[in-house]
Amino acid sequence: MSSLRAILARRNFQRFLAARLISNFGNGMGTIALAFAILHMRGGSATELGIVVGSTSLAFLILSPFGGVIADRYGRIRMAAITDIWGGVVLLAQAIWFSTGHVPFWFLLFAQINFGAMWAIFWPSLAGVVPALVEEDQLMSSNALNQMTSNLMLILGSTIGGAIIATRGSTAALIIDSSTFIISGSIVLTLRHLTFSAPVTENSMIDDLLHGWKVFLSFRWIVIIVAGFSSIIMCWSAVDSVLGPLLSIKKFHGASSWAMIVAAEFVGYLAGSAIALKVRPKYPMRFLLLGTYGICFYLIALATSNSVWLIAIFAFFFGMNFDLWGAIWSTALQREVPKESLSRVSAFDGMGSLLTRPIGVALAAPLAGAIGLRSTFLWMAVLSAVVVTGMLAFPAVWKMQLSENS
Numbered sequence: 001m002s003s004l005r006a007i008l009a010r011r012n013f014q015r016f017l018a019a020r021l022i023s024n025f026g027n028g029m030g031t032i033a034l035a036f037a038i039l040h041m042r043g044g045s046a047t048e049l050g051i052v053v054g055s056t057s058l059a060f061l062i063l064s065p066f067g068g069v070i071a072d073r074y075g076r077i078r079m080a081a082i083t084d085i086w087g088g089v090v091l092l093a094q095a096i097w098f099s100t101g102h103v104p105f106w107f108l109l110f111a112q113i114n115f116g117a118m119w120a121i122f123w124p125s126l127a128g129v130v131p132a133l134v135e136e137d138q139l140m141s142s143n144a145l146n147q148m149t150s151n152l153m154l155i156l157g158s159t160i161g162g163a164i165i166a167t168r169g170s171t172a173a174l175i176i177d178s179s180t181f182i183i184s185g186s187i188v189l190t191l192r193h194l195t196f197s198a199p200v201t202e203n204s205m206i207d208d209l210l211h212g213w214k215v216f217l218s219f220r221w222i223v224i225i226v227a228g229f230s231s232i233i234m235c236w237s238a239v240d241s242v243l244g245p246l247l248s249i250k251k252f253h254g255a256s257s258w259a260m261i262v263a264a265e266f267v268g269y270l271a272g273s274a275i276a277l278k279v280r281p282k283y284p285m286r287f288l289l290l291g292t293y294g295i296c297f298y299l300i301a302l303a304t305s306n307s308v309w310l311i312a313i314f315a316f317f318f319g320m321n322f323d324l325w326g327a328i329w330s331t332a333l334q335r336e337v338p339k340e341s342l343s344r345v346s347a348f349d350g351m352g353s354l355l356t357r358p359i360g361v362a363l364a365a366p367l368a369g370a371i372g373l374r375s376t377f378l379w380m381a382v383l384s385a386v387v388v389t390g391m392l393a394f395p396a397v398w399k400m401q402l403s404e405n406s
Contacts, residue, residue, distance in 0.1 A: 004277075007142050012191055013133045017149060019187040023084070024150040026180030028157020029164065029173045032262060035245040036255050037098050037170035038108070046246050046365035052108045053241045054358035059116025060123075061351050061358070067121035068347025069208045076128035076343055079121050081189035087118035088181025095174035120347070127346035131334050132194045139334050141277060144327040148273030151323065155266040162259025212344025219336065220396040221285060222345070225329075226352035228391040232295060233353050234360035235380040236322075239302065242364040247302060247373055257308050264312035268319025275320070276327035284328050285400045291321035292388050296381045303377035335402055 007013060038049045071079050094111040097103045134142045164173045203211075217223060240262075248258035281287035298314040305311050337345045368376045391397055 003138060003141050004145060007134055007138050007145060010133060012194060013142070015187055015191060016129060016133055017146060019184040020146060020150045021153045022180050022187070023184035025153040025157040026177035028154040028159075028266065029161020030157075030177035031240060032158065032161055032245070032255060032259055033165055033170045033173035033177060035241060036165055037174060039245065039249070040170065041098065041102050046242055046368075048105065048108075049245075050242050050362045050365050052105075052112050053237075054361040055109050056112040056116035056119070057237070057354050057357040057361065059113040060120045061354060063117050063120035064123065064347045064351040065209055065212070065344070066205065066347075068124035068212055068344035069205050070121050071125040071128065071343035071347075072208065072212075072340065073205075075192060076125040076195040077132065077188060078192040078195070080125035080129060081185045081192060083118035083122040083125070084181050084185030084188065087115045087122070088178045088185065090114045091178035091181065092175065095171055095178050098171040098174060120350075123350045124343035124347035127330065127333065128195060128339075128342050129188075129191075130330075131339070131342075133191075136335070140280070140327065140331045143330045143334075144273050144276035147323055147326055148270060148277070151266055151269035151273055154269060155263055158259055158263045158266055162256050162263075165255045165259070208344065212341050213348065215338065215341040216345045216348040219345075220394075221400040222333075222349065223352075224391055224394050224397050225285060226349050228387050229353045230355045230357075231387045232292065232384055234356040235299065235384055236295065237357045238360040238364035238380070239299070239377075241361050243368060243373065243376065244302070246365065246368065250373070251306075252308055260308055261312050261315050265315040265319035265322075268316040268321075269323035271316070272320040272323030273327060276324055279324075281328070283399065283401060284332060285397045286392070288321070288325050288328060289388055289392050289397070291324065293385065294318045294321050296385045296388075299377045299381035299384065303374045303381070332402060 008017075034053070035049060038052060039046065090111050094103060094107065097107060130142050130146065131139065161173045161176075164176070244261065245255075245258050248254055248261075252258075279287075294314070294317045298311075298318040301311045301314040333346060333349065334342065364376070371379075
């Protein structure tokens with residue numbers, strides 16, 4: 001507890017924490033709001049939703065390696081702030097356009113591709129923020145604390161977001177969401193002096209990119225987890241962005257039902273953060289992957305249960321494991337990867353993990369239309385179980401330990 005007080009006493013960490021709280025409040029309602037905004041607008045469809053959401057991931061995948069180089073070169077905090085602000089500005093324009101009842105498909109694509117591009121720089125930039133704000137022995141607790149408090153806002157945002165969508169419409173929720181990016185980025189920008197630009201060198205951006213790739217490949221456990229997790233993320237994103245809202249419309253009570261399930265997942269995030277504050281597993285990847293079997297039970301519940309409450313329970317346990325991944329994985333990268341290459345390795349991590357996300361999101365609706373929602377969920381459960389078992393079979397993953405225990 002004294003360690004937490006010491007972390008919270010740091011003014012710069014307080015600012016960063018405030019920014020993440022504001023941003024995650026918007027994130028809590030953003031995904032739900034966008035899904036129902038497109039599904040309910042004139043001419044909107046699940047297929048269009050899948051393509052639009054998938055375009056975000058595609059832009060991220062293409063640009064994220066360069067995002068890591070940009071973050072390492074020009075200052076991680078500065079780039080995290082700038083991308084947050086600009087991404088929010090374009091999303092705000094999109095939100096206002098939704099108020100007319102129809103947003104042209106080309107602008108939806110532009111807004112989401114722009115957001116994916118900004119995300120490609122923001123993700124690897126964010127990886128280097130916490131290490132710049134706290135001492136190395138405070139990393140695990142700081143990451144967990146950041147996630148715990150942010151998850152509180154995700155829960156609040158999803159709960160309030162569901163109510164706003166039901167009473168005021170999706171546009172209002174999207175305006176709030178986009179505004180939080182702008183506010184959050186403006187706060188983070190005040191911390192830009194804490195991560196300086198890299199010294200000027202003769203290396204080209206391609207040189208830096210190749211060096212980061214070599215560092216990434218040198219960690220066998222990172223490569224295996226990233227490769228395997230691309231399938232897990234593919235299934236999760238298909239459910240989160242398309243199949244979940246579609247199931248809620250067809251089987252339950254629309255946005256309010258899906259908001260309840262998502263809120264349960266966010267409560268699971270909170271529980272995962274609380275556990276991460278205390279747990280220090282000897283074999284962290286083994287610990288995390290055994291818990292990842294929880295996604296299989298969540299998918300089976302979506303396929304077979306007629307109870308929103310039962311689905312929400314499994315969403316809770318899935319969320320708990322998902323958040324443990326966030327805290328422990330971030331700490332593992334921050335401690336094991338050379339600091340000068342951290343953003344580039346994080347960029348390849350993000351790119352690899354999300355490699356199949358656009359495929360999952362784009363094919364979710366057509367696949368469900370062809371074989372049915374129930375069969376789609378069950379096949380994803382089988383795929384997830386096979387992938388998790390495969391990752392656990394590698395000694396580099398099963399026996400992986402942190403070089404130092406914090």
